[in-house]
Amino acid sequence: MDSIRLALDWTPNTNHTGFYVAIANGYYKDAGLTVDITTPEADKYKSTPARRLAHGEVDLAIMPSESVVSFHTTTPSVPLVAIAAVLARDASAIVTLQQSGIERPAQLDGKVYGSYGARFEDDLVRQMIRNDGGRGVIATHKPTRLNLWQSLLTNEIDATWIFLPWEGVEADLDDVKLNRFLLDDYEIPYGYSPVLATRQDLIDQKPNIIQRFMEATGAGFRFAVEQPDEAARLLIEMTNHPTLSDHGFVELSQQTVAGYFLDTAGHWGKMRREVWVQFVNYLIRHRMIVSRDGEIVMQLDINKLFTNQFVENLPTVRVH
16 A cells, blocks of 8 residues: 555645545545545644645645745745645635625725735735725734634634635624625636645656545545535544534535535646636736745746646536
8 A cells, every 4th residue: 555645734624525535435545545634733833734745744735826836936946736726716705794894805904904824815915905996004913823713703803814615604604794805806816725736756756646646536526526415424524623513514514615626617626727827927917926035036937836637537527
């Protein structure tokens, strides 16, 4: 049996269900693989999945496409490569409480934004405000990652970036009324988030192992699309994690995120080059990418950031 070490980007959640389904249903075992999944809780979020991948602690990691871009400019000696889009389209939004009266991004000028401290995050939010006619002047506050949502509910912050199939579902169930600002609605062509990434050297050295992993993983995500309730049950059973203790919430979240897993042709994982081109060009145009030496990066080879070679021939699911 060959082994694969996978680092998640968060506590186990419905973004990750395909991996746990593949374990539970024996897809990895049938592919001759043992898969070890670790979460950021192991070191209390001190190291990002991208850094763990770059340092050789894991073979694959979940991360936003921003991390792939970042490593190509700050640590070019360790090129990270996206090999699948976990979600086929953006499932996030900047949100405010309806009761706050902040009904559009321009009204965030002078307000407090709850930040994860991710690369490009604050700059993208400021640009969204400018695109809506504001000045892009915000104060940023960085609560611990797991407290951002609670900080919004208690008015410690005025806005934050959420994942709609998770906090969005939670808000709906708790009858918390939100204003949701989608990046695409404000002329920001956001990239894939999250993606599954590996290192270029592993692609060169272990393509067969990665291919087998991707075939089994693709089967796990297709199962999650076709049988979301059963997939939710398997996720809960396999992880036994306290954040997944509410079965009704997990099922609804799984049903919601299942609508984001596949592209319009029914592919899981496949990425469109134009999405990468538009996002990277946007970052370059707004001078957001800075090299390790502090220089503004004005050119980046898109072809080195991602590959579809491991998902190109995966089976599709009929999209209703």
